[in-house]
Amino acid sequence: xxxxxxxxxxxxxxxxxxxxxxxxxxxxxxxxxxxxxxxxxxxxxxxxxxxxxxxxxxxxxxxxxxxxxxxxxxxxxxxxxxxxxxxxxxxxxxxxxxxxxxxxxxxxxxxxxxxxxxxxxxxxxxxxxxxxxxxxxxxxxxxxxxxxxxxxxxxxxxxxxxxxxxxxxxxxxxxxxxxxxxxxxxxxxxxxxxxxxxxxxxxxxxxxxxxxxxxxxxxxxxxxxxxxxxxxxxxxxxxxxxxxxxxxxxxxxxxxxxxxxxxxxxxxxxxxxxxxxxxxxxxxxxxxxxxxxxxxxxxxxxxxxxxxxxxxxxxxxxxxxxx
Amino acid sequence: xxxxxxxxxxxxxxxxxxxxxxxxxxxxxxxxxxxxxxxxxxxxxxxxxxxxxxxxxxxxxxxxxxxxxxxxxxxxxxxxxxxxxxxxxxxxxxxxxxxxxxxxxxxxxxxx
Numbered sequence: 238x239x240x241x242x243x244x245x246x247x248x249x250x251x252x253x254x255x256x257x258x259x260x261x262x263x264x265x266x267x268x269x270x271x272x273x274x275x276x277x278x279x280x281x282x283x284x285x286x287x288x289x290x291x292x293x294x295x296x297x298x299x300x301x302x303x304x305x306x307x308x309x310x311x312x313x314x315x316x317x318x319x320x321x322x323x324x325x326x327x328x329x330x331x332x333x334x335x336x337x338x339x340x341x342x343x344x345x346x347x348x349x350x351x352x353x354x355x356x357x358x359x360x361x362x363x364x365x366x367x368x369x370x371x372x373x374x375x376x377x378x379x380x381x382x383x384x385x386x387x388x389x390x391x392x393x394x395x396x397x398x399x400x401x402x403x404x405x406x407x408x409x410x411x412x413x414x415x416x417x418x419x420x421x422x423x424x425x426x427x428x429x430x431x432x433x434x435x436x437x438x439x440x441x442x443x444x445x446x447x448x449x450x451x452x453x454x455x456x457x458x459x460x461x462x463x464x465x466x467x468x469x470x471x472x473x474x475x476x477x478x479x480x481x482x483x484x485x486x487x488x489x490x491x492x493x494x495x496x497x498x499x500x501x502x503x504x505x506x507x508x509x510x511x512x513x514x515x516x517x518x519x520x521x522x523x524x525x526x527x528x529x530x531x532x533x534x535x536x537x538x539x540x541x542x543x544x545x546x547x548x549x550x551x552x553x554x555x556x557x558x559x560x
Numbered sequence: 561x562x563x564x565x566x567x568x569x570x571x572x573x574x575x576x577x578x579x580x581x582x583x584x585x586x587x588x589x590x591x592x593x594x595x596x597x598x599x600x601x602x603x604x605x606x607x608x609x610x611x612x613x614x615x616x617x618x619x620x621x622x623x624x625x626x627x628x629x630x631x632x633x634x635x636x637x638x639x640x641x642x643x644x645x646x647x648x649x650x651x652x653x654x655x656x657x658x659x660x661x662x663x664x665x666x667x668x669x670x671x672x
Contacts, residue, residue, distance in 0.1 A: 348589075375598070497632055
């Protein structure tokens with residue numbers, strides 16, 4: 238058993254080293270949607286699609302093991318490494334985030350962790366926001382989107398590093414509206430065996446915040462888990478496990494609305510989207526199986542490092558400095 | 561339906577990539593333009609995603625995109641079922657919320 242564990246840890250490090258090598262080799266070129274790769278013409282289109290599939294497979298594993306959403310990794314890292322325009326990366330990014338949410342949603346609903354009563358009003362706000370954000374994102378000049386994306390990615394890294402999480406936030410009393418809507422619940426915590434009763438507050442500010450989160454997700458093609466979970470947990474006061482599970486339901490709805498905007502504007506390329514979705518979904522499934530055998534600490538830091546580099550690249554590309 | 565959408569997308573993509581269905585826009589041409597903004601891409605390829613494009617997949621490229629659209633539409637029937645569920649429980653507010661979200665998604669689908 239010890240040898241197997243060592244082997245898996247070594248494999249995960251090797252996988253990430255491969256990611257580093259591929260990324261550094263591929264990134265030696267211009268940013269901002271131009272071809273990044275010297276000699277990009279050396280690979281046929283299917284070579285790129287295959288590379289993208291493998292890359293997304295690795296990203297999927299890393300996302301699960303590191304505890305970050307695949308949706309947040311895809312756009313910044315793929316746009317930094319591959320020669321695809323940001324429009325197409327964002328379109329595919331939304332489908333990647335959506336596919337991940339759709340694959341997890343049934344299991345989470347069955348587990349009792351995800352709250353439909355909490356998800357529905359937030360999904361309403363988020364879907365309107367993501368629809369508008371997608372339209373705005375496709376209408377803006379690329380360099381503005383790159384610059385904004387860079388700022389958002391660096392903000393997200395800050396949030397990942399600094400935001401506290403509360404397993405069971407203290408909610409002195411449910412807000413009148415949440416009480417009226419019956420947004421409360423209970424579940425048996427698997428770790429302790431305790432019955433956890435929860436309720437929420439600050440529903441109206443949360444509603445507006447989810448509109449903003451949806452707007453950003455639609456504009457940048459990101460999954461929204463990085464913001465949904467802290468919003469549900471820290472602002473509304475839902476337990477962490479309920480927040481994570483409910484966030485996925487919200488992403489499943491918001492991702493649909495924004496994806497359609499990109500589809501209707503021809504900003505989804507099958508040669509990019511299909512290998513990305515397939516690779517990411519397979520990677521996350523494998524990552525979930527590896528999760529209890531791999532220590533996430535080092536991998537999480539490597540992933541955060543990649544996000545910082547990708548965020549800086551995007552920011553500098555938006556300023557016209559990079560490339 | 562999510563898994564079905566993915567399987568459908570993969571199956572159609574393989575047919576498209578292998579040239580087993582008329583591509584419309586060959587994958588190699590798609591790749592030659594994938595570093596251009598989507599507006600220029602559509603201009604150069606002559607593709608037009610007009611209203612209801614997914615209902616008339618005239619070539620492999622559009623069929624592939626339509627298969628991805630199936631994946632993107634998974635939430636719609638689920639929301640419809642939820643609306644029925646809430647109305648049957650006489651929870652009219654949540655039933656209406658479900659219908660409004662469906663309306664937002666339909667707005668997105670129609671390209672309005």
